[in-house]
Amino acid sequence: MLSYLYQTKGVTTMQQVHISKMTGKLDGFKAISTNTTTNDFCNKMNSQGDTICRLCYSHGMLKSYRKNMQPALQRNSDLLSARLLDQSELPTLLDAFLRINAHGELINATHLENICRIAEHNPHCNVALWTKRKDLINKMFKTRTKPANLILIFSNPKIGK
Numbered sequence: 001m002l003s004y005l006y007q008t009k010g011v012t013t014m015q016q017v018h019i020s021k022m023t024g025k026l027d028g029f030k031a032i033s034t035n036t037t038t039n040d041f042c043n044k045m046n047s048q049g050d051t052i053c054r055l056c057y058s059h060g061m062l063k064s065y066r067k068n069m070q071p072a073l074q075r076n077s078d079l080l081s082a083r084l085l086d087q088s089e090l091p092t093l094l095d096a097f098l099r100i101n102a103h104g105e106l107i108n109a110t111h112l113e114n115i116c117r118i119a120e121h122n123p124h125c126n127v128a129l130w131t132k133r134k135d136l137i138n139k140m141f142k143t144r145t146k147p148a149n150l151i152l153i154f155s156n157p158k159i160g161k
Contacts, residue, residue: 017079017091017118018072022102030095032118034080034104034111035073041105041133051157073103080114081107090121098122100129112136119147132157 022029036046045051079085098118106112112133119127128151131137137152146152 016089017085018076019091019093019098020069020072020102022099026099026102029097029099030093031099031102032076032080032091032115033073033100033102034077034107035070036104037070038074038077039105039107041107045132045157050159069103077104077107081111084110085114085117087121090118093122093125095125098125098127100127101131106131106133106136109136109140112140113144116140116144116147116150119150123147123149125149126151128153130155 017032020031020033022031100115106115106129115127115129119125126149127147130153132155134154137154
């Protein structure tokens with residue numbers, strides 16, 4: 001199992017980015033996720049009949065047997081999307097890999113920039129970002145260099161494509 005430790009200097013526990021331990025086939029990996037049930041993009045896509053988001057496992061889980069995860073994921077949603085994190089607020093990871101969006105989706109450009117900052121703060125860690133938000137990715141990386149350790153994985157929103 002990969003080691004698990006993150007630290008922030010001078011930041012209270014309630015302000016720290018929550019890092020989840022994954023289970024099942026991804027047991028041993030960690031993830032930074034957000035709350036799909038309050039994400040405007042997720043809710044819009046979840047209501048469209050021809051998108052994979054209509055079948056979203058996260059929505060179902062967070063509204064039923066994983067309801068207890070919502071406060072931590074909402075804290076991440078709020079913290080990562082409201083403002084740019086200071087260097088002292090970025091988690092320091094001892095892991096070799098980190099998944100972004102095991103639950104959730106990019107909320108806005110601020111959220112994406114904070115993910116980039118986390119990757120840059122942890123150059124030894126491969127940070128894999130799953131997203132359907134090509135709009136945010138394309139706009140961000142026209143003016144900013146993508147961190148070398150940030151792996152982008154685009155999910156097709158259309159069923160069967």
